[in-house]
Amino acid sequence: MARDTAQWFRDFGRQAASVSPQYEAWAGAIADDPATVALLETFPEQHRQPPLVFAVASLLGARDHDAGITDFLRRNASALAAELAARPVQTNEPGRCAALTAALATIDGPVALLEIGASAGLCLYPDRYSYDYSGRRLHPADGPSAVTLTCTLGAGVEPPRRLPIVVTRAGVDLRPLDVTSPADAAWLGALTWPGQHDRESRVRGAIAIARHDPPHLLAGDAEAALDQLLALAPEAATPVVVTMGVLIYIPAPRRARLAERIRASGARWVSLEGARVLPRVEGRLRDAGWAEDELRGRFVLAVDEHPLAFSGPYGETLEACSPSAGA
Structure with missing residues (x-):
């Protein structure tokens, strides 16, 4: 069964709250925006993992984007799709x-x-x-x-x-x-x-x-x-x-x-x-x-x-x- 994308991001936001207020805010904004959720659901499930989406968004410049994460993702949908398809999560701590x-x-x-x-x-x-x-x-x-x-x-x-x-x-x-x-x-x-x-x-x-x-x-x-x-x-x-x-x-x-x-x-x-x-x-x-x-x-x-x-x-x-x- 496919995951509920909005709930996935909402849950991730709660998990991220104590570590990264920015990711908490991003996750909440995406979960509450049907257009952005619909965009993400055009990608395979493994490509819309919240940590991967946010890492790719950061790579593309989202942390410096004043208009908000949902606007950024929709404006950069093609680049987002290409990077999500090319990159796994590779945390190297x-x-x-x-x-x-x-x-x-x-x-x-x-x-x-x-x-x-x-x-x-x-x-x-x-x-x-x-x-x-x-x-x-x-x-x-x-x-x-x-x-x-x-x-x-x-x-x-x-x-x-x-x-x-x-x-x-x-x-x-x-x-x-x-x-x-x-x-x-x-x-x-x-x-x-x-x-x-x-x-x-x-x-x-x-x-x-x-x-x-x-x-x-x-x-x-x-x-x-x-x-x-x-x-x-x-x-x-x-x-x-x-x-x-x-x-x-x-x-x-x-x-x-x-x-x-x-x-x-x-x-x-x-x-x-x-x-x-x-x-x-x-x-x-x-x-x-x-x-x-x-x-x-x-x-x-x-x-x-x-x-x-x-x-x-x-x-x-x-x-x-x-x-x-x-x-």
């Missing part, structure tokens, strides 16, 4: 490296990072960022980074004591972004929500870091390209497959096949996904005493499908997920 670094501290290195759904590869540089874990700071070997990632630790969660040694930075994406391309950098900027000034600053700083040593990104389907991706890891490094907020977008049967192939590869696997996305992760949490309703909406940092901690979706928090915590 370097803040997730705060969680990734905590997981990598449990894995012997040096490591070859191999990310599925890499976007521009900004999460392939955990060794190039500085960190603030509830006041305890960690810096790269050559000194403080221009990008500092902040992570609030819950009771019982210890900060990592070292940064990883990364010898390979590689990934796969259906449409990888090029950090050296001004157009792709602009798209990454458009994907941050208005008012998220810290995220905008992190993304800009991470792009600048990545441009000095661009990652090796493959274009293609994760399952089809997995062997090629794994082959990029040198023999002297521990291959680490990384999935962060991407598996939910892969249909469940294909996700299960991909998970089985990662397990069979012999690589380590760091995941930061919704608690119910990977059945083995969810099963171990349920065995630890967590109820289904307690897991709903939570993200879990795991290594080889063994939960390490609950995480904020962008790595901004880490909380214990031990059996005693779930009691």
Whole structure:
């Protein structure tokens, strides 16, 4: 059944209210304007996701348009349709490296990072960022980074004591972004929500870091390209497959096949996904005493499908997920 577009935007506006008042206002204006809703309903459902519509509108200049979002979308309908058809949502949040670094501290290195759904590869540089874990700071070997990632630790969660040694930075994406391309950098900027000034600053700083040593990104389907991706890891490094907020977008049967192939590869696997996305992760949490309703909406940092901690979706928090915590 097709989604009710007006209600979709109305719901998104409520969700966005505490984060971006501008997106809340845009969503409400669209939901209340039948002409704009009718325009959006001429596009395939996957092309009218509110975050994608707003990112494309921002890329086209809507944030500087005084006449209002509905007028802007109708005036730019052709450009909007073309961009929506060409672009998936590719949020590339370097803040997730705060969680990734905590997981990598449990894995012997040096490591070859191999990310599925890499976007521009900004999460392939955990060794190039500085960190603030509830006041305890960690810096790269050559000194403080221009990008500092902040992570609030819950009771019982210890900060990592070292940064990883990364010898390979590689990934796969259906449409990888090029950090050296001004157009792709602009798209990454458009994907941050208005008012998220810290995220905008992190993304800009991470792009600048990545441009000095661009990652090796493959274009293609994760399952089809997995062997090629794994082959990029040198023999002297521990291959680490990384999935962060991407598996939910892969249909469940294909996700299960991909998970089985990662397990069979012999690589380590760091995941930061919704608690119910990977059945083995969810099963171990349920065995630890967590109820289904307690897991709903939570993200879990795991290594080889063994939960390490609950995480904020962008790595901004880490909380214990031990059996005693779930009691």
